Amino acid sequence: MDREDMGRSYDAYFSSGVYLSRYPRPNRRTLRLLAGLLPAGGRLLDYGAGEGRYCFSLARSHDAAVTAVDISAVARQHLGAVAGHLGLSGQVEVCDADDATYRQALARGGFDIVLLGFGVLGHVAGRQRRIALLAELRSALAPGGRLVLGLPNALRRFRARQRDCRALVAQGQLEPGDIRYERPLDGGAIPLFYHLFTAKEIREDLAEAGFTVERLTIESLLPESAVTHSRLLGLLDDGASALLPAPLGYGFLVTASVT
Numbered sequence: 515m516d517r518e519d520m521g522r523s524y525d526a527y528f529s530s531g532v533y534l535s536r537y538p539r540p541n542r543r544t545l546r547l548l549a550g551l552l553p554a555g556g557r558l559l560d561y562g563a564g565e566g567r568y569c570f571s572l573a574r575s576h577d578a579a580v581t582a583v584d585i586s587a588v589a590r591q592h593l594g595a596v597a598g599h600l601g602l603s604g605q606v607e608v609c610d611a612d613d614a615t616y617r618q619a620l621a622r623g624g625f626d627i628v629l630l631g632f633g634v635l636g637h638v639a640g641r642q643r644r645i646a647l648l649a650e651l652r653s654a655l656a657p658g659g660r661l662v663l664g665l666p667n668a669l670r671r672f673r674a675r676q677r678d679c680r681a682l683v684a685q686g687q688l689e690p691g692d693i694r695y696e697r698p699l700d701g702g703a704i705p706l707f708y709h710l711f712t713a714k715e716i717r718e719d720l721a722e723a724g725f726t727v728e729r730l731t732i733e734s735l736l737p738e739s740a741v742t743h744s745r746l747l748g749l750l751d752d753g754a755s756a757l758l759p760a761p762l763g764y765g766f767l768v769t770a771s772v773t
Protein backbone atom coordinates (compact mmCIF):
# COMPACT_ATOMS: atom_id res chain seq x y z
CA MET A 515 0.00 0.00 0.00
CA ASP A 516 1.60 3.31 -1.00
CA ARG A 517 1.46 6.66 0.78
CA GLU A 518 -1.35 8.04 -1.41
CA ASP A 519 -3.58 5.02 -0.68
CA MET A 520 -2.80 5.31 3.02
CA GLY A 521 -3.66 9.03 2.91
CA ARG A 522 -7.01 8.24 1.28
CA SER A 523 -7.76 5.54 3.86
CA TYR A 524 -7.05 7.98 6.68
CA ASP A 525 -9.13 10.65 4.93
CA ALA A 526 -12.09 8.25 5.12
CA TYR A 527 -11.27 7.26 8.71
CA PHE A 528 -11.09 10.87 9.95
CA SER A 529 -14.09 12.06 7.87
CA SER A 530 -16.26 9.36 9.42
CA GLY A 531 -15.64 10.67 12.96
CA VAL A 532 -14.73 7.12 14.02
CA TYR A 533 -11.08 7.92 14.83
CA LEU A 534 -12.10 10.66 17.25
CA SER A 535 -14.76 8.48 18.83
CA ARG A 536 -12.23 5.63 19.30
CA TYR A 537 -9.43 7.84 20.66
CA PRO A 538 -11.02 10.95 22.14
CA ARG A 539 -8.05 12.05 24.28
CA PRO A 540 -4.29 11.75 24.47
CA ASN A 541 -2.85 8.68 26.18
CA ARG A 542 -1.81 10.06 29.59
CA ARG A 543 1.53 8.19 29.65
CA THR A 544 2.54 9.52 26.26
CA LEU A 545 1.42 13.06 27.04
CA ARG A 546 3.26 13.07 30.38
CA LEU A 547 6.45 11.84 28.72
CA LEU A 548 6.22 14.57 26.08
CA ALA A 549 5.38 17.24 28.63
CA GLY A 550 8.47 16.27 30.64
CA LEU A 551 10.80 16.37 27.65
CA LEU A 552 9.57 19.55 25.97
CA PRO A 553 10.97 22.82 27.33
CA ALA A 554 8.68 25.84 27.69
CA GLY A 555 8.57 27.60 24.33
CA GLY A 556 10.16 24.52 22.75
CA ARG A 557 9.67 23.10 19.28
CA LEU A 558 7.71 19.95 18.43
CA LEU A 559 7.57 18.11 15.10
CA ASP A 560 4.43 15.97 15.27
CA TYR A 561 4.88 13.58 12.35
CA GLY A 562 1.58 11.86 11.53
CA ALA A 563 -0.26 14.28 13.82
CA GLY A 564 -3.72 13.01 12.85
CA GLU A 565 -6.32 15.11 14.64
CA GLY A 566 -3.68 16.68 16.89
CA ARG A 567 -4.30 14.81 20.15
CA TYR A 568 -0.80 15.72 21.36
CA CYS A 569 0.31 18.82 19.55
CA PHE A 570 -2.55 21.12 20.58
CA SER A 571 -2.24 20.18 24.20
CA LEU A 572 1.51 20.88 24.14
CA ALA A 573 1.15 24.07 22.12
CA ARG A 574 -1.04 25.36 24.94
CA SER A 575 0.68 23.92 28.02
CA HIS A 576 4.25 24.66 26.85
CA ASP A 577 3.67 27.55 24.48
CA ALA A 578 5.34 25.21 21.99
CA ALA A 579 5.93 25.98 18.32
CA VAL A 580 4.53 23.00 16.41
CA THR A 581 5.00 21.61 12.94
CA ALA A 582 2.14 19.14 12.41
CA VAL A 583 2.72 16.82 9.45
CA ASP A 584 0.20 14.45 7.92
CA ILE A 585 -0.39 12.72 4.59
CA SER A 586 -4.17 12.89 5.07
CA ALA A 587 -5.72 16.01 3.54
CA VAL A 588 -8.67 15.64 5.91
CA ALA A 589 -6.31 15.56 8.90
CA ARG A 590 -4.48 18.67 7.64
CA GLN A 591 -7.74 20.54 7.13
CA HIS A 592 -8.85 19.57 10.63
CA LEU A 593 -5.48 20.57 12.16
CA GLY A 594 -5.62 23.96 10.45
CA ALA A 595 -9.21 24.57 11.52
CA VAL A 596 -8.57 23.62 15.16
CA ALA A 597 -5.40 25.75 15.26
CA GLY A 598 -7.49 28.72 14.06
CA HIS A 599 -10.30 27.98 16.51
CA LEU A 600 -7.85 27.81 19.44
CA GLY A 601 -6.04 30.98 18.34
CA LEU A 602 -2.89 28.92 17.69
CA SER A 603 -2.46 29.53 13.97
CA GLY A 604 0.74 31.49 14.62
CA GLN A 605 2.14 28.62 16.65
CA VAL A 606 1.03 25.52 14.72
CA GLU A 607 2.08 25.11 11.11
CA VAL A 608 0.44 22.28 9.20
CA CYS A 609 1.98 20.47 6.25
CA ASP A 610 2.06 17.36 4.07
CA ALA A 611 4.92 14.88 4.39
CA ASP A 612 6.63 16.01 1.19
CA ASP A 613 5.68 19.65 0.65
CA ALA A 614 7.84 22.78 0.78
CA THR A 615 6.76 23.67 4.33
CA TYR A 616 7.88 20.24 5.56
CA ARG A 617 11.20 20.45 3.74
CA GLN A 618 11.81 23.95 5.15
CA ALA A 619 10.98 22.74 8.66
CA LEU A 620 13.45 19.86 8.24
CA ALA A 621 16.15 22.17 6.91
CA ARG A 622 15.55 24.66 9.74
CA GLY A 623 15.76 21.84 12.29
CA GLY A 624 16.10 22.67 15.96
CA PHE A 625 13.19 20.49 17.17
CA ASP A 626 13.27 19.51 20.83
CA ILE A 627 10.97 16.58 20.10
CA VAL A 628 10.11 14.63 17.00
CA LEU A 629 6.99 12.58 17.74
CA LEU A 630 5.57 9.68 15.73
CA GLY A 631 2.66 8.96 18.03
CA PHE A 632 0.54 5.83 18.25
CA GLY A 633 1.71 3.74 15.36
CA VAL A 634 2.57 6.28 12.66
CA LEU A 635 5.88 4.56 11.83
CA GLY A 636 4.04 1.23 11.48
CA HIS A 637 2.07 2.69 8.57
CA VAL A 638 5.26 3.20 6.56
CA ALA A 639 5.77 0.12 4.39
CA GLY A 640 9.27 -1.32 4.14
CA ARG A 641 11.96 -1.52 6.80
CA GLN A 642 14.45 0.49 4.72
CA ARG A 643 11.85 3.24 4.17
CA ARG A 644 11.17 3.42 7.90
CA ILE A 645 14.87 3.66 8.67
CA ALA A 646 15.36 6.34 5.99
CA LEU A 647 12.46 8.34 7.47
CA LEU A 648 13.92 8.06 10.97
CA ALA A 649 17.33 9.16 9.68
CA GLU A 650 15.73 12.14 7.88
CA LEU A 651 13.92 13.15 11.07
CA ARG A 652 17.12 12.75 13.12
CA SER A 653 18.65 15.62 11.19
CA ALA A 654 15.81 17.89 12.34
CA LEU A 655 16.47 17.41 16.06
CA ALA A 656 18.12 20.12 18.15
CA PRO A 657 21.23 19.06 20.09
CA GLY A 658 19.87 17.05 23.03
CA GLY A 659 16.49 16.63 21.32
CA ARG A 660 14.48 13.42 21.57
CA LEU A 661 12.60 11.13 19.24
CA VAL A 662 9.40 9.74 20.79
CA LEU A 663 7.63 6.76 19.20
CA GLY A 664 4.40 4.92 19.95
CA LEU A 665 4.58 1.53 18.24
CA PRO A 666 2.27 -1.51 18.00
CA ASN A 667 3.53 -4.64 19.74
CA ALA A 668 3.60 -7.70 17.47
CA LEU A 669 3.07 -9.97 20.47
CA ARG A 670 -0.26 -8.30 21.30
CA ARG A 671 -1.75 -6.84 18.14
CA PHE A 672 -3.57 -8.44 15.19
CA ARG A 673 -2.42 -12.00 15.99
CA ALA A 674 -4.99 -13.66 13.70
CA ARG A 675 -4.23 -11.24 10.89
CA GLN A 676 -0.50 -11.88 11.30
CA ARG A 677 -1.24 -15.59 10.78
CA ASP A 678 -3.38 -14.81 7.71
CA CYS A 679 -0.56 -12.76 6.21
CA ARG A 680 2.14 -15.42 6.65
CA ALA A 681 1.65 -16.66 3.09
CA LEU A 682 2.19 -13.14 1.71
CA VAL A 683 5.36 -12.86 3.80
CA ALA A 684 6.55 -16.24 2.49
CA GLN A 685 5.88 -15.06 -1.08
CA GLY A 686 7.88 -11.88 -0.43
CA GLN A 687 4.86 -9.58 -0.90
CA LEU A 688 5.11 -8.46 2.74
CA GLU A 689 8.04 -8.28 5.16
CA PRO A 690 7.97 -10.18 8.46
CA GLY A 691 5.77 -8.24 10.90
CA ASP A 692 3.70 -6.62 8.11
CA ILE A 693 -0.05 -7.02 7.83
CA ARG A 694 -2.77 -5.80 5.54
CA TYR A 695 -6.11 -5.32 7.27
CA GLU A 696 -9.41 -3.48 6.98
CA ARG A 697 -11.02 -1.07 9.40
CA PRO A 698 -14.83 -1.51 9.23
CA LEU A 699 -16.51 1.80 8.49
CA ASP A 700 -20.09 2.77 7.64
CA GLY A 701 -21.03 -0.65 6.31
CA GLY A 702 -17.82 -0.82 4.26
CA ALA A 703 -14.16 -1.09 5.14
CA ILE A 704 -11.01 0.92 4.58
CA PRO A 705 -7.78 -0.88 3.68
CA LEU A 706 -4.74 -0.24 5.84
CA PHE A 707 -1.15 -1.47 6.10
CA TYR A 708 0.58 -1.92 9.43
CA HIS A 709 3.97 -3.11 10.53
CA LEU A 710 4.00 -4.64 14.01
CA PHE A 711 7.19 -4.41 16.06
CA THR A 712 9.23 -6.41 18.54
CA ALA A 713 11.34 -4.63 21.15
CA LYS A 714 14.51 -6.10 19.62
CA GLU A 715 13.62 -4.84 16.16
CA ILE A 716 12.90 -1.33 17.47
CA ARG A 717 16.37 -1.16 19.00
CA GLU A 718 17.98 -2.47 15.80
CA ASP A 719 16.07 -0.10 13.50
CA LEU A 720 16.80 2.90 15.68
CA ALA A 721 20.49 2.00 15.87
CA GLU A 722 20.62 1.77 12.08
CA ALA A 723 18.98 5.20 11.81
CA GLY A 724 21.56 6.71 14.19
CA PHE A 725 19.58 6.69 17.44
CA THR A 726 20.16 5.20 20.88
CA VAL A 727 17.13 4.03 22.84
CA GLU A 728 16.99 5.80 26.20
CA ARG A 729 13.76 4.21 27.38
CA LEU A 730 11.46 1.55 26.00
CA THR A 731 8.34 1.08 28.06
CA ILE A 732 4.65 0.20 27.73
CA GLU A 733 2.40 2.72 26.00
CA SER A 734 -0.66 1.02 27.52
CA LEU A 735 -1.63 -2.47 28.64
CA LEU A 736 -5.27 -2.17 27.64
CA PRO A 737 -6.21 -1.11 24.12
CA GLU A 738 -5.67 2.58 23.38
CA SER A 739 -9.42 3.10 22.94
CA ALA A 740 -10.05 1.87 26.51
CA VAL A 741 -7.42 4.06 28.15
CA THR A 742 -8.38 7.16 26.19
CA HIS A 743 -12.13 6.75 26.81
CA SER A 744 -12.09 6.16 30.53
CA ARG A 745 -9.97 8.40 32.77
CA LEU A 746 -10.15 5.77 35.53
CA LEU A 747 -8.95 2.96 33.25
CA GLY A 748 -6.27 5.29 31.92
CA LEU A 749 -5.06 5.99 35.45
CA LEU A 750 -5.03 2.32 36.51
CA ASP A 751 -3.42 1.25 33.26
CA ASP A 752 -0.73 3.91 33.65
CA GLY A 753 0.21 2.58 37.10
CA ALA A 754 0.31 -1.04 35.92
CA SER A 755 2.23 -0.14 32.74
CA ALA A 756 5.00 1.39 34.84
CA LEU A 757 5.53 -1.91 36.66
CA LEU A 758 5.41 -4.53 33.93
CA PRO A 759 7.96 -5.46 31.23
CA ALA A 760 7.58 -3.74 27.86
CA PRO A 761 6.79 -6.92 25.82
CA LEU A 762 3.45 -7.19 27.68
CA GLY A 763 2.23 -3.85 26.35
CA TYR A 764 -0.48 -3.28 23.76
CA GLY A 765 2.02 -0.78 22.37
CA PHE A 766 5.58 0.38 23.06
CA LEU A 767 6.49 3.90 24.10
CA VAL A 768 10.06 4.69 23.08
CA THR A 769 12.37 7.62 23.78
CA ALA A 770 15.56 7.86 21.75
CA SER A 771 18.38 10.33 21.33
CA VAL A 772 20.91 10.85 18.57
CA THR A 773 23.85 8.45 18.93
Ligand SMILES: C[S@@+](CC[C@H](N)C(=O)[O-])C[C@H]1O[C@@H](n2cnc3c(N)ncnc32)[C@H](O)[C@@H]1O
Nearest residue numbers: 524562563564567584585586611631632634637
Ligand atom coordinates in the same frame (compact mmCIF):
# COMPACT_ATOMS: atom_id res chain seq x y z
C1 LIG B 1 -2.84 5.88 14.07
S1 LIG B 1 -2.88 7.49 13.43
C2 LIG B 1 -2.01 8.38 14.71
C3 LIG B 1 -2.40 9.84 14.76
C4 LIG B 1 -1.84 10.61 15.95
N1 LIG B 1 -0.39 10.57 15.99
C5 LIG B 1 -2.43 10.09 17.24
O1 LIG B 1 -1.66 9.68 18.14
O2 LIG B 1 -3.64 10.12 17.36
C6 LIG B 1 -1.69 7.47 12.13
C7 LIG B 1 -1.49 8.81 11.44
O3 LIG B 1 -0.33 8.75 10.63
C8 LIG B 1 -0.61 9.34 9.37
N2 LIG B 1 0.32 8.72 8.42
C9 LIG B 1 0.30 7.47 7.92
N3 LIG B 1 1.35 7.26 7.12
C10 LIG B 1 2.08 8.42 7.12
C11 LIG B 1 3.27 8.85 6.47
N4 LIG B 1 3.96 8.05 5.66
N5 LIG B 1 3.71 10.11 6.70
C12 LIG B 1 3.01 10.93 7.54
N6 LIG B 1 1.87 10.59 8.17
C13 LIG B 1 1.41 9.35 7.97
C14 LIG B 1 -2.07 9.03 9.12
O4 LIG B 1 -2.67 9.88 8.17
C15 LIG B 1 -2.64 9.22 10.54
O5 LIG B 1 -2.97 10.56 10.79
